[in-house]
Structure formats: structure tokens, C-alpha cells
Amino acid sequence: MAFDHDTVRRTAHLARIALPQTEIPAVADQLERIMALVEELRAIDTKGVPTMAHPLDLDQPLRPDTVGNHDQREVLMASAPAAEHGLFLVPKVIE
Amino acid sequence: MELHEFSLRELRQGLQERDFSSVELTTTLLKRISALNPALNAFVTVTESKALAAAAAADARRAAGEDGPLLGIPMAHKDIFCTAGVRTTCGSKMLEHFVAPYNATVVERLAAEGMVMLGKLNMDEFAMGSSNETSYFGPVRNPWHTDMVPGGSSGGSAAAVAAGLIPVATGTDTGGSIRQPAALCGITGIKPTYGRVSRYGMIAFASSLDQGGPMARNAEDCALMLNVMAAHDPRDSTSHPAAASDFLRGLDRPLQGLRVGVPEEFFGAGLDPEVAAAVQAGIAELARQGAAVQSIRLPNNPHAVSTYYVLAPAEASSNLARFDGVRYTHRAANPADLTDLYQQSRYEGFGAEVRRRILVGTYVLSAGYYDAYYRKAQQVRSLIREDFRRAFAEVDVIVGPTTPTPAFPLGAKNADPVAMYLADIYTIAVNLAGIPALSVPCGFTAAGLPVGMQLMGDYFADDLLLNVAHRYQQETQWHRARPSLQAGEA
Numbered sequence: 001m002a003f004d005h006d007t008v009r010r011t012a013h014l015a016r017i018a019l020p021q022t023e024i025p026a027v028a029d030q031l032e033r034i035m036a037l038v039e040e041l042r043a044i045d046t047k048g049v050p051t052m053a054h055p056l057d058l059d060q061p062l063r064p065d066t067v068g069n070h071d072q073r074e075v076l077m078a079s080a081p082a083a084e085h086g087l088f089l090v091p092k093v094i095e
Numbered sequence: 096m097e098l099h100e101f102s103l104r105e106l107r108q109g110l111q112e113r114d115f116s117s118v119e120l121t122t123t124l125l126k127r128i129s130a131l132n133p134a135l136n137a138f139v140t141v142t143e144s145k146a147l148a149a150a151a152a153a154d155a156r157r158a159a160g161e162d163g164p165l166l167g168i169p170m171a172h173k174d175i176f177c178t179a180g181v182r183t184t185c186g187s188k189m190l191e192h193f194v195a196p197y198n199a200t201v202v203e204r205l206a207a208e209g210m211v212m213l214g215k216l217n218m219d220e221f222a223m224g225s226s227n228e229t230s231y232f233g234p235v236r237n238p239w240h241t242d243m244v245p246g247g248s249s250g251g252s253a254a255a256v257a258a259g260l261i262p263v264a265t266g267t268d269t270g271g272s273i274r275q276p277a278a279l280c281g282i283t284g285i286k287p288t289y290g291r292v293s294r295y296g297m298i299a300f301a302s303s304l305d306q307g308g309p310m311a312r313n314a315e316d317c318a319l320m321l322n323v324m325a326a327h328d329p330r331d332s333t334s335h336p337a338a339a340s341d342f343l344r345g346l347d348r349p350l351q352g353l354r355v356g357v358p359e360e361f362f363g364a365g366l367d368p369e370v371a372a373a374v375q376a377g378i379a380e381l382a383r384q385g386a387a388v389q390s391i392r393l394p395n396n397p398h399a400v401s402t403y404y405v406l407a408p409a410e411a412s413s414n415l416a417r418f419d420g421v422r423y424t425h426r427a428a429n430p431a432d433l434t435d436l437y438q439q440s441r442y443e444g445f446g447a448e449v450r451r452r453i454l455v456g457t458y459v460l461s462a463g464y465y466d467a468y469y470r471k472a473q474q475v476r477s478l479i480r481e482d483f484r485r486a487f488a489e490v491d492v493i494v495g496p497t498t499p500t501p502a503f504p505l506g507a508k509n510a511d512p513v514a515m516y517l518a519d520i521y522t523i524a525v526n527l528a529g530i531p532a533l534s535v536p537c538g539f540t541a542a543g544l545p546v547g548m549q550l551m552g553d554y555f556a557d558d559l560l561l562n563v564a565h566r567y568q569q570e571t572q573w574h575r576a577r578p579s580l581q582a583g584e585a
Contacts, residue, residue: 008454015412015457016419017450018438027451033513034455038401041471044478051473052480054303055289055529056335063329075196081426088421093433 003032098123099259100577103168103316106262110157110167117157117167121150121211124169128213128260131580134241137255139174139232141214142181153209164319166209172265173252174215175222176202176307177296181212185298186220186230186248189424189444199296200328201265201307208323213261217251220446221415222272222300224248225518226508229448234505237280238578239544243502246276246518252310253280258580263311263320267297269304270403271497271522274534277310278497278547281536283564283574284310285317287557289529290335292321293328301410302333304403304526313574314535314564318342321557342558346565351385353563354490360396361495361521373538373546374496377567381494384566391486391493395478399524400516402479405459405472406527411449412456418444451512480528487553492563496521497534497547521549531557535564536573545576 008028012019019027073086082089098120101109109115115123125143132138146169153167177183177195184190198206206212219229227235227250235250237243238258245254249266253276256264266273268286277284285308292307299305309320321342328334357378362371382388420426420440427439445453459468486493499520508515525532530551537548552560568574 007458011454011458011461014461015453016416016434016437016441017445017453018435018442019450020442027454030451030512031454031458033511034404034451034516035458037513037516038405038459038468038472041398041401041405041475042467044398044471044475046471046474046478049474049477051470052476053473054333055480055527056333058290058333058335061329061332072196078196079193079423081420081424090421091430091432091436 003028103319106168117150117153121146121169135254136233136235137251138214139217146211146213149211169211169213170263171213171216171261173218173249175267175298178202186218188231189418193423200293201324204323219248220449222248223448225515237502246279248272250276256282256310266310267307269300270526271519273308274497274522277534279502281545283314283535285533288531288555291325291338293331293334295330299414301407313568314561318561342561345558345562348562350566353386355386355388356391356490356493358391358393360393365499367500369540370496370546374548377537377548393482395482396524398475402472402475403523405468408452408456409460412453476527479524483528493551497549501540501544533560
């Protein structure tokens with residue numbers, strides 16, 4: 001049903017996960033089982049039932065727009081896998 | 096009784112009376128960790144020198160006349176809470192070397208009270224798991240039986256508290272991750288009402304479900320921790336303005352007249368008979384203390400697991416998009432281009448269960464499936480909340496098992512992800528609704544494994560749950576039982 005190998009490949013691409021060809025059949029099988037679990041939801045009558053995104057009916061709070069955090073470039077860059085001159089290094093994007 | 100078995104109140108008294116100093120207490124527990132942790136694998140990181148420095152600072156504060164219920168008392172954090180200067184791995188290769196530039200609010204608040212952090216506790220990767228086997232740093236073992244899982248995702252927290260490595264720990268609960276390991280390890284743990292405990296600096300899994308809470312050996316210790324952990328935090332937009340409370344105040348109230356509801360749906364097929372018997376005995380004890388017990392229905396509870404496995408992966412796929420191999424995570428070697436860098440880093444950095452949940456989340460949110468799965472699940476979430484709303488019009492507390500079975504052997508549920516998901520069948524609805532719930536030890540199986548009883552309450556009834564658990568623990572001894580662990584065992 002839902003999880004043919006193409007669907008797995010397409011979903012993995014959307015999620016930016018490089019799934020090796022050899023793993024696709026096993027992943028398809030597991031996703032199939034999970035979606036089979038979820039499938040029962042379709043049969044529930046939810047006509048007119050509101051959606052619920054969040055447990056609390058809170059408004060988004062606002063706070064005064066004041067300067068709080070100061071420059072922390074060095075601390076923030078310290079865990080970078082590759083950095084130079086205070087910038088993150090990535091493979092060349094523009095030729 | 097030995098030092099590692101003391102409650103928070105007993106520890107405070109010992110510190111006040113100068114029976115021992117915080118440095119002595121900390122040294123004792125650090126020794127216990129180095130002896131027992133190799134067999135349990137509860138700690139990912141032990142921060143010995145920082146701990147001794149913090150203990151010395153607490154002793155100095157006490158010498159200067161300060162006192163407080165948590166001053167100088169050792170603890171450890173689930174490795175999902177960011178700690179400045181100490182790595183925060185979230186149980187993942189992705190964050191193996193990540194040192195957060197700031198402290199989580201929970202970390203900051205407990206440290207300000209003078210608590211002494213001994214290290215960071217193992218967990219399922221990104222809190223996704225019910226057995227602690229998805230951790231990149233290896234599984235945690237159950238102190239009651241080291242061939243068994245401790246539960247998850249806060250398995251390191253539960254095992255460390257049960258084994259007496261620390262008196263209390265922090266945990267987080269998205270679908271049962273505090274209560275389920277608390278039940279399987281024989282300790283007490285509470286998932287507070289959503290919005291009680293700040294999520295600032297707590298690495299996000301599913302933001303509308305995640306909630307931090309304490310894990311301890313009794314309800315009073317949970318209350319002492321929650322008194323500090325629960326507070327409004329302007330840095331978390333979902334933090335509730337009325338988050339703070341005094342959870343000790345009503346702890347001793349008698350249970351006379353308490354209305355207890357027992358949901359039929361929690362005692363159906365799939366419930367282990369020994370677990371059922373222990374929980375029924377627990378309910379009988381509440382009745383003996385004057386509670387009025389009645390049967391109730393939560394008709395949509397059987398849909399909770401499937402609802403959760405749409406919504407939680409959907410939120411996770413969005414939250415975990417930030418781990419890209421560029422700024423602070425694992426990075427794949429020799430990527431061909433930027434897309435390849437993202438894709439390879441995410442494949443290598445995430446374990447199989449995390450990848451699986453990201454894929455499910457991506458799928459249910461993708462074009463053409465949103466209405467069929469995501470929107471539908473959000474509607475069923477409303478129905479699940481309505482069930483609780485109706486029930487709490489009639490009863491004060493809902494009681495049932497925390498888990499369908501006691502601890503299971505390592506490896507037993509790894510072949511089928513759905514079998515593992517069903518370990519949380521009784522805990523998930525609480526997170527979907529956002530109400531508080533806790534697990535208390537209520538017995539043992541014939542094989543000597545602990546059983547947990549779950550108490551669920553209405554929004555902001557956390558204090559009532561702690562009150563009921565405390566009164567229960569005044570008349571029962573289950574929470575006092577300790578596993579017998581020898582150094583070098585397993």
C-alpha cells in the first residue's frame with residue numbers, strides 16, 4: 001500500500017536523509033507497520049470536531065522589545081564542525 | 096540506612112546537623128557511581144570536579160548561615176537539558192560533542208538553590224524510545240534485573256535514582272518518558288501539567304507534548320523538586336503564568352472523600368495479570384483510606400497511541416530539521432555538495448528510530464496526506480481531551496496501571512517498532528491532553544520486578560496527585576524497597 005520504495009525514497013529526500021539503497025526495503029516494511037497502526041484513525045467519526053494543536057488555550061505572550069543577549073559569537077561557534085574567521089564553513093554552493 | 100538511601104528531607108537534616116558535609120555526601124555518591132555505573136550505564140557524563148566544586152560552594156553557603164531544602168544535595172540531569180560548559184548529547188551521535196552555550200532554565204533554577212550536579216544521564220536518542228535501547232551511548236540496564244530494560248526515554252534517570260547513585264533526577268515526558276521508566280524501576284515520577292516546567296534549554300522532540308519533571312524515590316521528594324522546577328519563564332512562550340505553586344502545602348491532606356475513577360479501558364486485553372493485581376491492590380488501599388472508587392470510561396483512550404504516532408513524529412520532523420551538519424552537530428566527511436552534506440550528516444548522526452520517526456512525520460505532513468493523517472489526528476486529540484474533561488466532572492483522580500507489563504528483556508521489542516510503541520499505551524493520552532500524571536511503586540511481580548500505579552489529574556491538579564501519592568506512601572512500603580546491587584555485577 002502506502003510504502004512502496006519510491007515513496008520511501010521521496011520521503012527521505014524531503015527529510016534530507018541519505019538512506020542507502022540497501023536499507024530501503026527494511027525501512028519500507030517498518031513504515032508500513034507504523035502507518036497500519038495509524039490507519040485506524042480514518043474510521044473515527046470526527047465530523048464537526050475542532051482540531052487541537054496544543055493543550056493550553058494561551059495567547060502568544062508579548063514582552064517588551066529590549067536588548068537582552070549580547071554578542072556571543074565565540075561561544076556559539078565553539079561547537080561548529082568547521083569554522084574559519086568566525087564563519088561556518090560549508091561546501092562550495094556557487095561555482 | 097546508608098547515605099545513598101536517604102530522602103531529601105533526611106539529607107537536609109544531616110547537612111543541617113553537620114552529620115556530613117555536601118562534599119562528603121558528593122564524594123560518597125561519586126564513588127558509588129564509579130562502582131556501579133559500568134554495569135548500569137545510567138550516566139553518559141560524570142562531572143566529578145565540577146560536582147566537588149559545587150558541593151564546596153554549597154558547604155560555604157551553609158557555613159554562612161544559609162539553609163534551603165535542596166542546598167548541597169546531589170542530583171543529575173537527563174542529558175536533554177542544556178548545561179553550559181558540559182556536553183549535552185541527547186543520547187545521539189548527532190550531538191556527541193555538543194557543548195551548549197547556555198543553561199536550561201531548569202538547570203539554572205536547581206543550581207541556584209545550591210543543588211550539586213553529578214553529571215548527565217543516559218536516555219533514548221532524542222527521547223524517542225521506551226526502553227533506553229536507542230541511545231547512541233548504549234542501553235541502560237534495570238537495577239532490579241540487569242538483563243531487563245529500565246524503560247525510556249528517561250531510563251538513565253530512573254535507573255540512577257533506583258540504584259541510589261543520586262537521590263533525585265530530572266526527566267522529560269512526551270508520551271510516558273518519566274512515568275514508564277519510573278514504573279519499571281520502582282521509583283516515583285511526575286509529568287506535570289503542560290506549561291508548569293520551562294522548556295527553555297530542553298532539547299525539543301514534540302513541542303506540544305514535551306514536559307520536564309522530577310524523578311525521585313518518593314512523592315515528597317518530587318514535591319520538593321517541583322517547588323523549584325515549576326515557574327513561569329518568559330523565555331518559553333508556552334510557560335504558564337500560574338506555573339509556580341507550593342506543592343508541599345497540601346501533601347498531608349487525608350484522602351477521605353476523594354473521588355477516584357478507574358477507567359475500564361485501562362484493564363482490558365494486553366494487561367499483564369500481575370500488574371493488574373498490584374494496581375487493584377493499590378486502588379484498594381486508596382479506598383481503605385476513605386476514597387470513593389468508581390468505574391469510569393475513557394472511550395477514546397484506545398486511539399491515543401495512533402494519534403500520538405501521527406502528531407509526535409510530525410512535530411519531531413520539524414524540530415529536528417535544525418540538525419544539519421553545519422552549526423553544532425555531527426558532520427559527514429567529504430560531502431559532494433551542500434545537499435549531500437545535510438543528507439549524509441543526518442543519516443550518520445541520527446540512529447534508526449529517530450530517522451524512522453522523522454520519515455513518518457515528513458510523510459504525514461507531505462502534500463496530499465495532511466488532511467487524512469495530521470488534521471484527523473488533531474481532531475481525535477480533541478476527543479481524547481473531551482474524555483478527560485467529562486471524567487473530571489465526576490472524579491478528582493483517575494487511577495490505573497502505568498504500563499501494561501513489568502520491565503521486559505533487552506532486545507525483546509527491537510524487531511517491531513509498533514510493539515515498542517504499545518509499551519506507552521496507558522501514558523500517551525495524558526500528554527495529548529496536557530494534564531498531569533504520576534507513577535508510584537505499588538508492588539512487585541513474582542520475578543521481583545517493580546509495578547507502577549498511575550495517578551492522573553485535571554489541569555493544574557499536580558498538587559493533588561502528589562498529595563494522594565504521599566498519603567499512599569505513608570501506608571505502604573513499596574517505594575522503600577531497594578535493588579541489591581554489588582559493584583561489578585552484570
